[in-house]
Amino acid sequence: MAAFDDVDVKEGVDQETVDAVQAMAGKYKYGWETEIEMEYAPKGVNPDIVRLISGKNDEPKWMTEWRLAAFERWTQIEEPTWAMVTYPKIDFQDIYYYARPKSMEEKPKSLDEVDPKLLATYEKLGIPLKEQLILAGVEGAEDVPAEGRKVAVDAVFDSVSVGTTFQEELKKAGVIFCSISEAIREYPDLVKKYLGTVVPVSDNYYATLNSAVFSDGSFVYVPPGVRCPMELSTYFRINAENTGQFERTLIIADKGSYVSYLEGCTAPQRDVAQLHAAVVEIIIEEDAEVKYSTVQNWYPGDENGVGGIYNFVTKRADCRGDRAKIMWTQVETGSAVTWKYPSCILRGDESQGEFYSIAIANNMQQADTGTKMVHLGKKTKSRIVSKGISAGKAQNTYRGLVSMHPKAKESRNYTQCDSLLIGDKCGAHTVPYIEVKNNSSRVEHEATTSKVDDEQLFYCRQRGMGEEEAVALVVNGFVKDVLQALPMEFALEAQALVAISLEGSVG
Amino acid sequence: MALSQAKMDATEARLSGLTLPEDGGWISASRADAQTRLRAMGMPGRRDEYWKFTRPDTLVQTDTPQAAVFDVTDEAPVFDAIDRLKIVFVDGVFDADASDDLTLAGVSIERLADAGQTDIHWAKDIYGVLETNGQVPVERPLAALNTAYAEDGIVIRATAKVEKPVSLIYLHKSTTSDATLHHVIKVESGAELTVLENGPAAARFNKVMEVEVADNASFHHIRAQGRDHERRAATHLFGRLGTESVFKSFTLTANGVLTRNEVVLELTGDDAQAHVAGAAMGDGDFHHDDTVFITHDAVNCESRQVFKKVLRNGATGVFQGKILVKPDAQKTDGYQISQALLLDDDSQFLAKPELEIYADDVACSHGSTTGAIDEESLFYLQSRGVPANEAQGLLVLAFLAEAIEEIDDSEIADDIRDRLEGWLKRHRD
Numbered sequence: 001m002a003a004f005d006d007v008d009v010k011e012g013v014d015q016e017t018v019d020a021v022q023a024m025a026g027k028y029k030y031g032w033e034t035e036i037e038m039e040y041a042p043k044g045v046n047p048d049i050v051r052l053i054s055g056k057n058d059e060p061k062w063m064t065e066w067r068l069a070a071f072e073r074w075t076q077i078e079e080p081t082w083a084m085v086t087y088p089k090i091d092f093q094d095i096y097y098y099a100r101p102k103s104m105e106e107k108p109k110s111l112d113e114v115d116p117k118l119l120a121t122y123e124k125l126g127i128p129l130k131e132q133l134i135l136a137g138v139e140g141a142e143d144v145p146a147e148g149r150k151v152a153v154d155a156v157f158d159s160v161s162v163g164t165t166f167q168e169e170l171k172k173a174g175v176i177f178c179s180i181s182e183a184i185r186e187y188p189d190l191v192k193k194y195l196g197t198v199v200p201v202s203d204n205y206y207a208t209l210n211s212a213v214f215s216d217g218s219f220v221y222v223p224p225g226v227r228c229p230m231e232l233s234t235y236f237r238i239n240a241e242n243t244g245q246f247e248r249t250l251i252i253a254d255k256g257s258y259v260s261y262l263e264g265c266t267a268p269q270r271d272v273a274q275l276h277a278a279v280v281e282i283i284i285e286e287d288a289e290v291k292y293s294t295v296q297n298w299y300p301g302d303e304n305g306v307g308g309i310y311n312f313v314t315k316r317a318d319c320r321g322d323r324a325k326i327m328w329t330q331v332e333t334g335s336a337v338t339w340k341y342p343s344c345i346l347r348g349d350e351s352q353g354e355f356y357s358i359a360i361a362n363n364m365q366q367a368d369t370g371t372k373m374v375h376l377g378k379k380t381k382s383r384i385v386s387k388g389i390s391a392g393k394a395q396n397t398y399r400g401l402v403s404m405h406p407k408a409k410e411s412r413n414y415t416q417c418d419s420l421l422i423g424d425k426c427g428a429h430t431v432p433y434i435e436v437k438n439n440s441s442r443v444e445h446e447a448t449t450s451k452v453d454d455e456q457l458f459y460c461r462q463r464g465m466g467e468e469e470a471v472a473l474v475v476n477g478f479v480k481d482v483l484q485a486l487p488m489e490f491a492l493e494a495q496a497l498v499a500i501s502l503e504g505s506v507g
Numbered sequence: 508m509a510l511s512q513a514k515m516d517a518t519e520a521r522l523s524g525l526t527l528p529e530d531g532g533w534i535s536a537s538r539a540d541a542q543t544r545l546r547a548m549g550m551p552g553r554r555d556e557y558w559k560f561t562r563p564d565t566l567v568q569t570d571t572p573q574a575a576v577f578d579v580t581d582e583a584p585v586f587d588a589i590d591r592l593k594i595v596f597v598d599g600v601f602d603a604d605a606s607d608d609l610t611l612a613g614v615s616i617e618r619l620a621d622a623g624q625t626d627i628h629w630a631k632d633i634y635g636v637l638e639t640n641g642q643v644p645v646e647r648p649l650a651a652l653n654t655a656y657a658e659d660g661i662v663i664r665a666t667a668k669v670e671k672p673v674s675l676i677y678l679h680k681s682t683t684s685d686a687t688l689h690h691v692i693k694v695e696s697g698a699e700l701t702v703l704e705n706g707p708a709a710a711r712f713n714k715v716m717e718v719e720v721a722d723n724a725s726f727h728h729i730r731a732q733g734r735d736h737e738r739r740a741a742t743h744l745f746g747r748l749g750t751e752s753v754f755k756s757f758t759l760t761a762n763g764v765l766t767r768n769e770v771v772l773e774l775t776g777d778d779a780q781a782h783v784a785g786a787a788m789g790d791g792d793f794h795h796d797d798t799v800f801i802t803h804d805a806v807n808c809e810s811r812q813v814f815k816k817v818l819r820n821g822a823t824g825v826f827q828g829k830i831l832v833k834p835d836a837q838k839t840d841g842y843q844i845s846q847a848l849l850l851d852d853d854s855q856f857l858a859k860p861e862l863e864i865y866a867d868d869v870a871c872s873h874g875s876t877t878g879a880i881d882e883e884s885l886f887y888l889q890s891r892g893v894p895a896n897e898a899q900g901l902l903v904l905a906f907l908a909e910a911i912e913e914i915d916d917s918e919i920a921d922d923i924r925d926r927l928e929g930w931l932k933r934h935r936d
Contacts, residue, residue: 010868082556404877406852421867424834430862434875439849442878445860 031269041098057181070211083368099158099240150230159215176221183219198281206277207314217247222257238267244275253288260291271307286321298334305364308336315342319351332359343372346380353382361394370400375408384415390426397429411441514549534623537635541654560825560857571685574710574737591674599686613667619660637717637745641771650743653715657689665700672701677708684709694724707733712740722749728756739765750776760787774808784813784913789822796825803836812843818854829861841871
C-alpha cells in the first residue's frame with residue numbers, strides 16, 4: 001500500500017482502476033506454506049540429475065535419451081539478455097530440480113488415497129480436488145444451471161502431479177487428461193509423436209533446460225470430432241524452498257475437436273527468488289479449436305523486490321490443420337520477473353490465432369510479455385489485444401512479432417496495445433516487430449486509446465456521449481470483455497480486475 | 508560486453524585501410540576519441556539486433572562496392588527553381604568552382620577542414636559530441652567511423668533568420684567513390700535556417716550531420732537522396748533541441764540499392780517540437796531503412812514521426828522508430844506512424860515501432876500498417892474512367908501525401924510532389 005501513498009495520479013486515470021491495482025499490491029493471498037515432508041534430488045543439474053528425474057517417472061529409454069540430448073545442448077547455449085528485465089544472475093547449480101512430497105512416493109491409485117495435507121492445500125487455494133460440480137467460493141456459482149458445470153483438475157505440487165479429477169468420465173468421451181509422466185508411460189506413441197514438435201529442444205535457453213529436467217505437467221488428447229465435455233484445468237503450486245518448477249504441458253486437439261484449458265499458479269511468500277521455467281506445446285489439427293487461459297499469480301516478491309518467482313515460460317500453439325483455432329487469454333499479475341510470449345504458428349490455411357493479455361506490474365515487478373503470430377498459411381487471421389498497467393516502480397513491456405510469410409496470402413492481423421502508468425516511477429514499453437512479406441495481407445498495429453473501433457465510437461456518440469466518455473466506455477468494456485472470456489474458475493482472481501480501466505493510458 | 512574476436516577483426520580490417528586526417532587543431536582530439544569509441548563498439552554486424560532488418564555488410568566492407576553513375580535527363584534537378592545558396596560536393600569533395608560564394612546574411616559557412624584547424628571554435632562543442640550522446644542506449648558505429656575519418660564537410664552557424672536555404676548538392680561521378688562527409692550546424696537562439704540536401708553523393712556514402720537548435724530557434728531540413736540505382740548510403744542526423752525550438756526534417760528517397768537513414772534527436776528544452784518524416788519509393792533492387800530514435804528529456808515537448816513507403820518488384824522497406832520518454836518529460840506528446848504500400852507480392856516491409864515510457868502524464872501513440880492498394884478505391888476510380896495504372900498512381904500519391912504534408916514550405920513541398928509524380932509515371936508498368 002505504501003507505494004501509493006505518495007503517488008500523484010495523473011488526471012484522467014480512473015480512480016477505480018488505481019484502487020483496484022492498489023488493492024492487489026502488497027497483500028499476496030497465497031503466500032502461506034504447506035508443512036509437508038519432502039524428498040529432494042541433490043541440488044544442481046547434471047546428467048545424473050536428468051537420469052534421476054527420468055528414473056523417478058519410470059520413463060522409457062528414448063525419453064531419458066531425449067532429455068540427455070537436451071541437457072547437452074543446454075550446456076552449449078547462453079542465457080538470453082534481450083528482454084527488458086534485470087535480475088541477479090541465477091545460479092543454476094544452487095536449485096533443487098526435483099522435490100516431491102514423501103507421501104507421493106507410491107503414486108495414489110485414486111483421489112481418496114492422496115495425502116490429506118495435499119488435499120487441504122488445494123482446498124485452501126480454492127481448488128478442491130473433488131469431483132464436484134463447481135469450485136467453492138466462486139462468485140456467480142449460484143447462477144450455474146442445475147445440471148452443473150464440471151471442471152477436471154490436474155494438480156501439480158512442486159515436481160509431481162498429485163492427482164487428476166474426472167479422469168474416468170473424460171475417458172468415456174475419449175479424452176485423455178493426465179499428468180505428462182503418466183502419459184509418457186501409458187501413451188508413449190502419442191507423446192513421442194508430438195513432444196518437442198512445437199517447441200523444439202533447442203528452441204531457447206529455458207525451453208532447453210525444461211526439456212532436460214521437466215518433472216511433470218499435464219497431458220491432454222482430444223480425439224477427432226470430440227468436444228471436450230468439461231473444462232480442463234491444471235493448478236501449479238510451488239511449495240518447497242530453493243526449488244525450481246519445470247513443468248511440461250502437451251495438448252493435442254485432433255481434427256474437429258474442441259477443448260478449453262485453464263491454468264493457475266501460486267507460490268508461498270519467501271525472500272529467495274525461485275525459478276519457474278515451463279513449456280507448453282499445443283497442437284491443433286484441422287477444424288479443431290483450443291482456448292488456453294491463464295491467471296498467473298506467482299508470488300511477486302515484496303515491495304522492495306525481495307523474493308518472488310522468475311517466470312521464464314515458453315508457450316506455443318501450432319495450428320497445423322486448416323481452419324484450426326487457438327485463443328490465448330492471460331491475466332498476469334504475479335511473478336517478480338516475467339518472460340513469456342505465448343505464440344501462434346498459423347500453418348493451416350484459414351487458421352486463426354488470438355491473444356488477449358492483461359499484465360499488471362506493481363512494486364518492483366518486471367514483466368516482459370507479448371506474443372508471436374507467425375502467418376504461414378493462406379487467409380490466416382490473428383488478433384492481439386494487450387493491456388499493460390504499471391504501478392510502483394514496476395516495468396511492463398509488450399514485446400511481440402507479427403510475421404506474414406510470402407505464402408500467407410490474404411492474411412490479416414490486427415494489434416492493439418495500450419499501456420497505463422500509475423505514478424511516475426514506473427515504466428511502460430512497447431516493442432513490436434512487424435514483418436510483412438506479401439502484399440495481399442493486411443497488418444495493422446495501433447497503440448492509442450483514441451484508436452478504438454470507429455463504429456463503436458460512432459454508436460456511443462450518436463447516443464449523446466462525449467468523445468472521451470465514449471472512448472473510455474469502449475476501452476473499459478474491452479478489458480471487461482477479456483476478463484469475461486476467462487472461465488469461471490478464475491473468476492475469484494479476475495473479479496478484482498474488473499474495475500481496471502485503461503483510461504488515461506500513455507500509448 | 509567484450510567484443511567478439513570476429514567483430515574486432517572486422518573493425519580492424521576496416522580501419523587498416525584508413526588514415527586519420529591530419530588537420531591539426533581541436534578536431535584531431537575529437538577524431539582520436541571517435542576512433543577509440545569505434546574500437547570499443549566494433550563495426551555493425553549481421554547479428555546485431557539494431558541491424559536485424561538491414562545487412563550492414565556492404566556498408567562495412569573495406570572495398571567500396573561499385574556503383575554506376577546515373578545520368579538524370581528526364582527531369583530538372585530537384586530544388587532547381589528554389590532560390591538558394593549552393594554548396595557542391597563531387598564524390599564527397601567540396602567543389603569551390605561549382606559552389607556559390609559562401610557569404611550570406613545571418614549565417615557563417617566554413618569548410619570543416621578550415622574550422623578544425625583553429626585552436627578554438629564553437630563547432631568543437633558539437634562535432635562528435637551529439638554523435639557521442641546518440642551512442643546510448645544504442646550504438647551507431649558508422650557514425651563514430653564518420654567522426655573519426657570524415658575528410659570534408661560544412662560548418663554552418665546561423666545567428667538570424669537566414670533569407671534563403673543553404674543547399675548541399677552531392678554529385679556522383681566516380682563508380683568507385685567512397686565519400687565521408689560530416690556537417691556541423693548551429694542555429695543560435697531566435698535564428699531560423701533551412702538546409703536542403705540532394706544527390707547520390709558517391710558509390711558509397713557515409714554522412715553525419717550534427718545540428719544544435721538553440722532556444723527559440725528553428726531548423727528545417729529537406730533532403731532528396733538521388734536516383735542512382737546502385738549507390739549505397741548510411742546517414743546519421745543528430746539533433747539537440749533547446750527550449751521552444753523547432754526541428755523539422757523530411758527525406759525523399761527514390762531508388763538506391765541500400766539506404767540507412769538514422770535520425771537521433773534529443774529534446775532537452777521544454778516546449779520543443781520535432782517532426783521527422785520520409786517518403787520512399789523503391790522498385791526492384793531497393794532496400795531502404797529509416798531508423799529513428801527520439802528522446803524526450805524535457806516537459807511539454809511534441810514529436811512526430813511520419814514515414815511512408817511504396818514498394819514494388821522485390822523492394823524492401825524498413826522502419827525502426829523509437830520514442831523514449833524520460834521520467835521527468837511530463838506532458839510529452841509523441842506520435843509515430845509508419846505505413847507501407849506493397850504493390851506486389853515480392854516486396855516486403857519490416858517494422859519495429861517502439862515506445863519506452865517512464866513518465867505517467869504523457870500521450871504517445873504509434874501505428875503501423877502494411878498492405879496492398881485498396882481494391883475498392885481502385886475499382887471506384889476505374890469505374891469512373893481512370894485507366895488502371897493511372898488510378899494506382901493517384902492512390903499511391905494520396906498515400907504518400909501525408910508525409911509530404913510535413914514540409915512547411917509549399918514551394919519545396921510542390922517540388923517534392925513533382926518528383927513523386929515523375930517517379931510514379933516512370934515506374935507505372
